[in-house]
Every structure is written in C-alpha cells, then in structure tokens.
Amino acid sequence: KKQYRIAVIPGDGIGKEVIPEGLRVLEAAAKKHGVSVHFDHFDFASWDYYEKHGEMMPEDWKAKIGKHDAIYFGAVGWPAKIPDHISLWGSLIKFRREFDQYVNLRPVRLMPGVPSPLANRKPGDIDFWVVRENTEGEYSSVGGRMFPDTDREFVTQQTVMTRTGVDRILKFAFDLAQSRPKKHLTSATKSNGISITMPYWDERVEAMAKKYPGVKWDKYHIDILTANFVLHPDWFDVVVGSNLFGDILSDLGPACTGTIGIAPSGNINPEGNFPSVFEPVHGSAPDIAGQGIANPIGMIWSGAMMLEHLGEKQAAAAIVGAIERTLGERTLRTRDLGGNADTTACGKAVAEMV
Amino acid sequence: KKQYRIAVIPGDGIGKEVIPEGLRVLEAAAKKHGVSVHFDHFDFASWDYYEKHGEMMPEDWKAKIGKHDAIYFGAVGWPAKIPDHISLWGSLIKFRREFDQYVNLRPVRLMPGVPSPLANRKPGDIDFWVVRENTEGEYSSVGGRMFPDTDREFVTQQTVMTRTGVDRILKFAFDLAQSRPKKHLTSATKSNGISITMPYWDERVEAMAKKYPGVKWDKYHIDILTANFVLHPDWFDVVVGSNLFGDILSDLGPACTGTIGIAPSGNINPEGNFPSVFEPVHGSAPDIAGQGIANPIGMIWSGAMMLEHLGEKQAAAAIVGAIERTLGERTLRTRDLGGNADTTACGKAVAEMV
Ligand SMILES: CC(C)[C@H](C(=O)O)[C@@H](O)C(=O)O
Ligand SMILES: CC(C)[C@H](C(=O)O)[C@@H](O)C(=O)O
Numbered sequence: 013k014k015q016y017r018i019a020v021i022p023g024d025g026i027g028k029e030v031i032p033e034g035l036r037v038l039e040a041a042a043k044k045h046g047v048s049v050h051f052d053h054f055d056f057a058s059w060d061y062y063e064k065h066g067e068m069m070p071e072d073w074k075a076k077i078g079k080h081d082a083i084y085f086g087a088v089g090w091p092a093k094i095p096d097h098i099s100l101w102g103s104l105i106k107f108r109r110e111f112d113q114y115v116n117l118r119p120v121r122l123m124p125g126v127p128s129p130l131a132n133r134k135p136g137d138i139d140f141w142v143v144r145e146n147t148e149g150e151y152s153s154v155g156g157r158m159f160p161d162t163d164r165e166f167v168t169q170q171t172v173m174t175r176t177g178v179d180r181i182l183k184f185a186f187d188l189a190q191s192r193p194k195k196h197l198t199s200a201t202k203s204n205g206i207s208i209t210m211p212y213w214d215e216r217v218e219a220m221a222k223k224y225p226g227v228k229w230d231k232y233h234i235d236i237l238t239a240n241f242v243l244h245p246d247w248f249d250v251v252v253g254s255n256l257f258g259d260i261l262s263d264l265g266p267a268c269t270g271t272i273g274i275a276p277s278g279n280i281n282p283e284g285n286f287p288s289v290f291e292p293v294h295g296s297a298p299d300i301a302g303q304g305i306a307n308p309i310g311m312i313w314s315g316a317m318m319l320e321h322l323g324e325k326q327a328a329a330a331i332v333g334a335i336e337r338t339l340g341e342r343t344l345r346t347r348d349l350g351g352n353a354d355t356t357a358c359g360k361a362v363a364e365m366v
Numbered sequence: 367k368k369q370y371r372i373a374v375i376p377g378d379g380i381g382k383e384v385i386p387e388g389l390r391v392l393e394a395a396a397k398k399h400g401v402s403v404h405f406d407h408f409d410f411a412s413w414d415y416y417e418k419h420g421e422m423m424p425e426d427w428k429a430k431i432g433k434h435d436a437i438y439f440g441a442v443g444w445p446a447k448i449p450d451h452i453s454l455w456g457s458l459i460k461f462r463r464e465f466d467q468y469v470n471l472r473p474v475r476l477m478p479g480v481p482s483p484l485a486n487r488k489p490g491d492i493d494f495w496v497v498r499e500n501t502e503g504e505y506s507s508v509g510g511r512m513f514p515d516t517d518r519e520f521v522t523q524q525t526v527m528t529r530t531g532v533d534r535i536l537k538f539a540f541d542l543a544q545s546r547p548k549k550h551l552t553s554a555t556k557s558n559g560i561s562i563t564m565p566y567w568d569e570r571v572e573a574m575a576k577k578y579p580g581v582k583w584d585k586y587h588i589d590i591l592t593a594n595f596v597l598h599p600d601w602f603d604v605v606v607g608s609n610l611f612g613d614i615l616s617d618l619g620p621a622c623t624g625t626i627g628i629a630p631s632g633n634i635n636p637e638g639n640f641p642s643v644f645e646p647v648h649g650s651a652p653d654i655a656g657q658g659i660a661n662p663i664g665m666i667w668s669g670a671m672m673l674e675h676l677g678e679k680q681a682a683a684a685i686v687g688a689i690e691r692t693l694g695e696r697t698l699r700t701r702d703l704g705g706n707a708d709t710t711a712c713g714k715a716v717a718e719m720v
Contacts, residue, residue, distance in 0.1 A: 089558075096558040097565075105559075129596050131485040155524070155562040165529035169562040170509070175519035204443075204450040205459075205613065208509040208523040211451075235613045238592055239621030242483050259559065259589045260614065267593030 015048040016322055019077040019287065020084045023058045023103070025296030026306035027086020033308035033359025034084065037331055038315045040363040045327035047319070052080065057103035059090045068102030074110065082318050083107070083289040086311065087296035104289075108146050111286035113279035114177065115184050116144035116258060117317070118293065120245070120265030120275075124340035126349060128270045130242065138269050140248040143185040144258020146279055148177040149209075151255045171209045173254070178213060182220040184282060185252035189227045192249055197221075199231040200253035200261060213254065237261070241268055266293060273348045274339075276313035278321060290318040307346040308359045309335055334365035369402040370676055373431040373641065374438045377412045377457070379650030380660035381440020387662035387713025388438065391685055392669045394717040399681040401673070406434065411457035413444045422456030428464065436672050437461070437643040440665065441650035458643075462500050465640035467633035468531065469538050470498035470612060471671070472647065474599075474619030474629075478694035480703060482624045484596065492623050494602040497539040498612020500633055502531040503563075505609045525563045527608070532567060536574040538636060539606035543581045546603055551575075553585040554607035554615060567608065591615070595622055620647060627702045628693075630667035632675060644672040661700040662713045663689055688719035 022031040035051060042049045054077065055061055056069045068088075070076065077083060085107075089099045107113060122128055122138040155169030189197040199217045203210035214231065221229050232240060234257050240247060241264050253261055266275035275293035292310025300306060316331035338344060344361035345351030353361070376385040389405060396403045408431065409415050410423040422442075424430065431437060439461075443453045461467060476482055476492040484492075509523030543551040553571045557564035568585065575583050586594060588611050594601060595618050607615055620629035629647035646664025654660060670685035692698060698715035699705030707715070 097561055100558055101561070127485075129484055131481075131483055150525075151559050151561070153561065154522070157562075157566065163529055166526060167563050167566040168508070168524045168526050169560060170522045170524050171504075173521050175517055202610070202613075204454055205505050206523060206610070207451055207455070207505070207507065208511075209521050212511065212521040234610075235617035236626070238614055238618040239626055242596060242618065242621045243625075256556070256560070256588075259556075260592055263589035264592040264596065264618075267596045271597075272590070272593055 013048060015050055016081045017050050017052065018082050018084050018318070019080040020051050020053045021057050022086040023088040023296065024090050024099075025087055025298050025301035026294070027088065027296055029301070029304060029306045029355050030292065030308040030311035031084070031086045033355055033362075034311035034315045036359050037312045037334070037363045037366060038319070040366045041319065041327040041331050044366055045324065045330060047324050047327050051084075057085070057088050059093050059099065062094060062099070068099060069106070077287065078111070080287045081322060083287050084315065084318060085289050085291040087291065087294065089296050090298055092298065105151070107289050108279050111281055111289070112147065113281045113286070113288055114145065114147045114180060115278070115280040115282060116146040116262070117278045117280055118142045118144070118262040118265070118275060120248075120262075120269055122269040123274065124336055125342045125345070126270040126274070126339055128268065130245065130268055133245065138245040140265070141188060141250050142258060142262040142265055143181065143188060143250060143252045144262055145177065145181040145253070145255050146258075147255070148172050148174060149255035173209050173212055175216070178216045179220065182216060182252060185250055186220055186224045186227055189229075189250040190224055194249040195227050196249035197227050197229040198237075198248055198251045199229065200234050200237050200251060200257040201231050202234045202257075204233055234260070238264055241265060263293065271348060273307045274309035274313065276310050276317050278314070278317045280321060288321055290314040290321070304354045304356065305347055306355050307348050308355050309339070309362070312359065312362055330366050331362075334362045337365045338362045367402060369404055370435045371404050371406065372436050372438050372672070373434040374405050374407045375411050376440040377442040377650065378444050378453075379441055379652050379655035380648070381442065381650055383655070383658060383660045383709050384646065384662040384665035385438070385440045387709055387716075388665035388669045390713050391666045391688070391717045391720060392673070394720040395673065395681040395685050398720055399678065399684060401678050401681050405438075411439075411442050413447050413453065416448060416453070422453060423460070431641065432465070434641045435676060437641050438669065438672060439643050439645040441645065441648065443650050444652055446652065459505070461643050462633050465635055465643070466501065467635045467640070467642055468499065468501045468534060469632070469634040469636060470500040470616070471632045471634055472496045472498070472616040472619070472629060474602075474616075474623055476623040477628070478690055479696045479699070480624040480628070480693055482622065484599065484622055487599065492599040494619070495542060495604050496612060496616040496619055497535065497542060497604060497606045498616055499531065499535040499607070499609050500612075501609070502526050502528060503609035527563050527566055529570070532570045533574065536570060536606060539604055540574055540578045540581055543583075543604040544578055548603040549581050550603035551581050551583040552591070552602055552605045553583065554588050554591050554605060554611040555585050556588045556611075558587055588614070592618055595619060617647065625702060627661045628663035628667065630664055630671050632668070632671045634675060642675055644668040644675070658708045658710065659701055660709050661702050662709050663693070663716070666713065666716055684720050685716075688716045691719045692716045
C-alpha cells in the first residue's frame with residue numbers, strides 16, 4: 013500500500029499556526045480511512061529562513077521537495093520585513109513556474125453557518141470552481157522602464173499568452189465542467205478593451221469548446237463578470253480566467269461566500285510530473301500572527317483538496333464534511349466568524365468530526 | 367449669460383431610448399435653474415451609421431463635435447452586428463484618446479429604494495467615487511502574435527504607463543479626495559504579481575501623496591480590493607485605479623449598490639481642452655432594446671454629472687435629488703428595479719421632481 017510523502021512548509025505568520033491544525037485533521041482523516049501519509053517538515057520559504065540565510069530557499073530546494081507527492085504550504089510574505097518580489101517570487105511563484113503548476117484551483121462554496129455578505133443566499137446557492145491560469149499571462153517578467161526620472165519616463169510590461177499555456181488551462185477547465193452535473197463553463201475575458209491577448213483567449217476558448225459538445229459555455233467581460241459574482245453567484249459552475257482575472261475572481265468569489273479566511277487552493281500540475289502545492293487563500297496575515305486566533309479552516313480544507321488530488325476521495329470528503337458540520341454547529345468557530353474559539357480548539361473540533 | 371452647446375449622440379440600442387428621457391430631465395432642470403442649454407443631435411457612433419457609411423463616424427467628426435461644451439452619449443456597441451473593435455474602438459475609445467479624456471469618473475452610491483445585493487446596507491453606507499485612468503495602461507495597442515497556428519504560437523500585449531499619464535490621474539484623484547469630508551484615497555494595485563508596471567504605479571502614488579499631507583491614503587491589491595468592495599464598501603471614499611482596474615471596480619461598485627442599470631459616468635478632460643463625454647455605465651443592452659423598458663436613470667444621472675462638470679452645481683444637485691426621490695418613492699420604477707413603469711414614465715417622473 014502506497015505511503016504518500018508530503019512536504020510541509022509552514023512559511024510565515026499565521027502559516028505557522030494553521031499548519032499544525034491542518035496536519036491534525038489530515039492525520040485523523042488518514043487514520044480513519046486507512047490512508048498512509050508521511051510528513052517531512054521544511055523551514056524555508058519564510059522570512060525566518062531568509063533572515064538566517066539571505067535567501068528564501070536553499071539552492072537544492074528542488075532536490076529537497078521535488079520528489080514529494082505534494083506540498084502542504086501555510087503562507088509566505090511579510091511586506092513590512094521583506095519585499096514581495098523577494099518573498100513571493102522567491103518561493104510561491106517559483107513553485108508555480110518551476111513545478112509547472114499551471115492550474116490554480118479554488119472552490120467558491122457557501123458553507124453552512126457562515127454568514128454571506130450577500131443578502132438572501134443560503135448554502136447550496138453558491139457552489140462553483142474558479143480555474144486560474146497560473147504560470148503566464150499578466151504575471152510576466154518581460155518589460156522595463158525608459159527615461160527614468162524625467163517627464164518622458166514610461167514603463168511597459170507584457171502580458172504573454174502561449175498556445176500551450178492557454179490550451180492546457182482551458183482543457184483542464186472544460187474537463188472539470190464536463191465532470192460536473194451542470195456541465196457549464198464561463199470564460200472571463202476583456203476582449204473589448206484588451207485588444208490583442210484577450211481576443212486570442214476568446215479564440216482558443218471557442219476552439220476548445222468544439223471538443224466538448226456536452227458542455228454549455230459562455231463568456232463575460234471581467235468588469236461585468238465581477239458584478240455578476242455579486243448579483244448572480246448562482247449562475248456559475250466552472251469559471252476559467254487568465255492569471256490576473258483568475259486571481260481577482262478567486263478572492264472575490266470567496267468574499268461573496270462570507271470570508272476569504274476559510275478558502276483553500278491548489279496549485280496543481282495535473283500531469284503529476286512535479287508536486288502540487290496546497291495552501292489556504294488567506295496569506296500570512298501579519299496583523300493577527302502570533303495570537304493563536306487565526307482560522308485554520310482554509311488550511312484544513314486545503315488538506316482535503318490535497319487528498320482529493322492524490323486520489324483519496326473518501327478521506328477528502330470526510331474532511332469537507334467535518335468542516336461543514338463544525339461550521340454549521342457554530343460552537344467552535346474562530347473570532348473572524350463571530351465565535352471565540354482559538355486556532356487549536358477549532359482544529360481539534362474538525363479533527364474530532366472527521 | 368453663457369449658453370452651453372451640448373452634442374447629443376444616442377448611439378445604439380437602448381441608448382436611443384434613454385437619451386430622450388435624459389434630455390427631458392436636463393431641460394426641466396435647466397429651465398428651473400436658469401441654465402441655458404442648446405442641444406445638437408448626431409447620428410454617428412452607431413451601428414445604423416456604420417451600416418449606411420461603412421465607418422463609425424464621419425472623417426470630420428472632430429470638427430463636428432470638438433468645440434461643444436460636452437457630449438451627452440447614450441451607448442455604443444452591438445456585438446451580434448458589428449465587432450467591438452470596430453464599434454467601440456471607432457467611437458467611445460477614440461473619444462477617450464483623441465479628446466484626452468483621461469479621467470473616467472463614476473460614483474458608487476447606494477440610493478434610496480434600490481435593494482442592495484449586500485446584506486444590511488442602507489443608503490448612506492456606500493458612497494464613494496471610482497477614478498479610473500482612461501487613456502493608457504492595459505488598453506494599449508502595442509503587441510502582436512508570432513508563429514500563428516503552430517504549437518509555438520504566442521501573443522503579447524504591453525501594458526504602458528507613462529509618467530504623464532499616471533501622475534495626472536493621481537493628481538485628479540488626490541484633489542477629489544482632498545475636497546471631500548473624509549479625505550481618504552485608496553489606490554488599486556497588484557504590485558505583488560504584476561512586477562513592473564504596478565510597482566511603478568505604487569511609486570507614483572507615494573510621490574503624489576507627499577503633496578497631499580491632508581489626505582489619508584492606503585492601497586490594496588486588486589484581488590483583495592474587490593473582496594473588500596463586497597465585505598466593507600463603507601471603507602471607501604475615493605478609489606483610484608489603472609484603466610483595467612478602474613474598469614472592473616466601476617462595474618463591481620455599482621453592482622454592490624444594487625444595479626449597474628442606474629450608474630452614470632463621465633469621461634473627462636479636466637483641462638477643458640476638449641469636450642468631455644457623459645454616458646450611462648449600462649451600454650446598449652441589445653437584449654432589451656426596442657421595448658421601451660430600459661431604465662433611464664443612468665442616462666439622467668449622467669446629465670447631472672455633466673451639469674456639475676460645466677459648473678452648474680445647483681441644477682446638477684436638483685437632478686440627483688429628483689432621482690433619489692423618484693427611486694425612494696418606489697412608484698415609478700422600471701422593471702429591472704421591480705416596478706412596471708416604462709422608460710418614458712420613469713423619465714417624466716424624474717423631470718417632474720426636479
Ligand atoms: C465597452 C468597453 C470597451 C468599456 C471599457 O472597458 O472601457 C466599458 O466597459 C466601459 O467601462 O466604459
Ligand atoms: C501573493 C500573490 C502574488 C498571489 C497571486 O497574485 O498570485 C496571491 O494573491 C494568490 O492568489 O495566490
């Protein structure tokens with residue numbers, strides 16, 4: 013029987029506080045469902061590591077974690093101590109690029125017991141996936157500045173879309189849509205304003221759609237699409253977007269379901285050539301770090317996504333069910349959800365429900 | 367006493383239906399407040415004109431409307447009949463560029479009687495401005511495609527920010543913030559992901575902020591900023607963003623206040639070297655065009671913004687007040703707001719309240 017080897021990287025801030033709860037729940041679910049998991053812990057991809065070593069990760073980071081079955085990641089970044097272009101680009105974005113994690117996958121689901129900022133929405137009304145391109149697009153490193161410090165100064169930065177890059181994310185999104193009961197895909201575009209890259213995106217969506225006659229699809233410009241997330245979140249099933257549009261939609265979506273504090277994400281290399289990274293959406297949250305009050309649900313839910321990715325559907329479903337019951341019972345919730353449980357109490361509650 | 371000369375361009379779809387109501391209200395307000403306005407009507411910047419002449423506007427369009435005090439614009443675009451890159455880029459975006467309307471200004475205000483999709487928000491809770499850069503940024507025409515129809519195919523498009531372009535929109539936004547009671551400016555960025563242009567934007571915001579010691583300012587990455595529009599719309603006073611970010615925020619904002627169907631906008635050349643364009647946010651809405659059911663409030667409110675821009679503050683305020691009373695009384699509202707008044711009935715109601 014296969015033993016999964018998971019690289020665990022707590023990173024910065026509340027990452028360090030939610031990782032133990034994530035592991036607690038993973039261990040409970042693994043035990044209950046006969047899944048064998050081994051965890052290896054790493055201290056890099058953090059400000060602490062940078063302070064000691066002058067770099068975010070050791071030179072042989074790929075040798076260290078590149079053969080693991082998955083990476084369970086807390087959070088990285090602490091803008092007051094270290095600029096984002098060092099911390100994020102030296103870890104998180106490096107993983108995405110160098111491990112070719114071209115899918116960023118996030119559920120948008122209204123959970124029981126979590127008050128939605130939207131009026132009159134109940135659990136069941138909002139339940140879709142955002143599929144984000146995770147390696148190219150607007151997050152390019154091509155561009156520069158000319159005539160610095162003069163009135164003629166300008167900067168440019170290129171958005172880059174490759175046939176390979178666009179087609180593979182669309183294929184993933186259409187496959188996902190096809191596997192769901194509604195079989196509905198929505199593409200985020202802005203081809204009426206961004207006149208070169210976005211029409212290309214639309215063109216590839218149309219080409220891909222021909223291969224999926226069973227999937228209904230539509231497209232919206234990103235401006236009205238964000239409006240529709242608020243006005244009609246029940247319209248969506250699978251939403252696919254470029255790196256930037258996916259980034260926006262996968263924060264806005266969770267906000268519409270009450271909080272980004274509980275949202276999970278996967279940075280996925282679907283072919284399994286490299287490990288995928290599973291991390292909560294919330295980030296390192298320096299303002300509340302060290303107080304033991306962070307909500308561990310995003311980390312725990314990311315663990316469920318990891319098990320699902322590894323093919324352990326039962327154990328994954330058990331965790332999601334335990335999250336739903338814990339939130340629904342409203343007794344052991346953290347402050348951000350109006351409760352007064354601390355991080356550990358909430359983690360323990362979920363672990364017991366698994 | 368100055369007579370204002372306004373160029374009126376209904377354009378496409380419901381643009382043609384809401385313009386008459388906008389004019390009705392403008393005339394009522396002008397009469398009541400002793401403002402003298404003359405309207406010149408133009409049929410270009412529409413699909414009809416294109417069908418007849420093979421182009422969106424006559425060659426001498428600048429001579430025709432370039433000396434007017436303002437342009438009162440309905441809507442343009444009809445994707446099923448004419449591609450956006452012809453209709454929009456041949457009119458609306460041409461105005462913005464060639465009349466150097468570098469400010470796109472839109473209020474986000476929760477009006478009485480308009481149900482917000484956000485739970486527990488009342489009029490007064492949401493009241494801010496989105497200031498959008500309107501000429502450069504992500505809407506550039508620089509880029510292209512290489513290796514077409516092969517696996518190596520790729521497209522690029524440059525985002526372009528100039529010192530001139532960035533500084534002048536920031537100045538406008540800081541001036542606006544300084545004129546308001548809260549004196550609070552929020553900048554939309556994404557410098558943690560878009561690593562060249564967005565850090566430049568941040569740099570210019572910091573430089574400009576030094577000149578406005580009385581203005582409190584902050585910045586958010588666009589992903590979490592859209593989340594905060596939903597979770598904390600009461601946090602904002604003046605929000606400034608690039609062409610794309612401003613576009614997104616100025617649709618999302620109005621959606622949070624209930625509907626983009628009533629939102630107005632100004633495409634403004636603050637120096638007055640060229641006429642500014644005032645248009646509703648909603649667009650031509652082909653799906654409901656020709657039925658007489660469109661909501662004219664966005665057009666009417668855009669008229670108020672136009673009067674304000676011309677310096678006619680009293681008449682402008684009278685229109686906004688009339689809109690608020692009409693919406694608040696809930697009797698003469700169009701279907702999109704749950705009423706059963708048609709476009710004309712709603713326009714007449716506002717005109718009578720002025
Ligand atoms: C129609 C489109 C090109 C336009 C834009 O993106 O600028 C519209 O969305 C707007 O906001 O005026
Ligand atoms: C931290 C930042 C670079 C990152 C992104 O924009 O990709 C984050 O917002 C995310 O969504 O994972």
